[in-house]
Amino acid sequence: MHKNVxxxxxxxxxxxxxxxxxxxxxxxxxxQIKQAEVHGMSQPGGAVQSHLRISDKEIYSDLIPKxxxxxxxxxxxxxxxxxLPYLAKDGIIIxxxxxxxxxxxxxxxxxxxxxxxxxxxxxxxIDARKTAKEAGSFRAENVVMIGLASxxxxxxxxxxxxxxxxxxxDKGDDxxxxxxxxxxxxxxxxxxx
Numbered sequence: 001m002h003k004n005v006x007x008x009x010x011x012x013x014x015x016x017x018x019x020x021x022x023x024x025x026x027x028x029x030x031x032q033i034k035q036a037e038v039h040g041m042s043q044p045g046g047a048v049q050s051h052l053r054i055s056d057k058e059i060y061s062d063l064i065p066k067x068x069x070x071x072x073x074x075x076x077x078x079x080x081x082x083x084l085p086y087l088a089k090d091g092i093i094i095x096x097x098x099x100x101x102x103x104x105x106x107x108x109x110x111x112x113x114x115x116x117x118x119x120x121x122x123x124x125x126i127d128a129r130k131t132a133k134e135a136g137s138f139r140a141e142n143v144v145m146i147g148l149a150s151x152x153x154x155x156x157x158x159x160x161x162x163x164x165x166x167x168x169x170d171k172g173d174d175x176x177x178x179x180x181x182x183x184x185x186x187x188x189x190x191x192x193x
Contacts (some may be wrong), residue, residue, distance in 0.1 A: 004064045007019055034047055069086040074089055077098065097128075146160060150186075
């Protein structure tokens with residue numbers, strides 16, 4: 001088993017929390033993990049990315065070369081475009097339709113969506129914020145994305161559930177329950193590609 005995953009978004013969207021949850025679930029599954037991240041949080045809406053390499057064998061580098069990502073998981077629409085060159089030919093891009101318009105010439109959403117569709121890569125678009133609100137809070141959109149992506153990561157659902165319980169335990173039972181619901185709602189949106 002070997003998965004190269006790029007997480008992308010902007011500061012405040014929970015990209016680093018997303019990475020921790022996936023890392024934790026992978027390690028609980030007995031898998032090796034390497035992670036590299038870039039924080040753009042010094043400015044509002046700054047780009048944040050994380051490279052995750054997950055394997056049942058030793059991993060030597062934490063950076064994913066262009067053309068080698070199995071999955072791009074993006075919480076911001078335009079950020080998903082930035083990382084398309086990293087996707088392998090048979091890779092999948094899952095992107096939230098959420099936009100953070102932090103530049104004056106931000107392209108139209110439909111233009112970005114069309115570029116992704118035209119790229120030829122397998123893709124899934126999701127209104128993660130809407131689904132997170134159904135779970136109880138828009139802030140759980142990153143966990144909705146994990147639920148959706150879990151089908152493609154090769155890590156057992158139980159490991160994700162246990163990771164969510166453990167990582168959110170100090171925030172109380174209500175927050176744990178909300179995140180478990182967000183995960184389940186995201187998982188229900190997974191499709192066969």
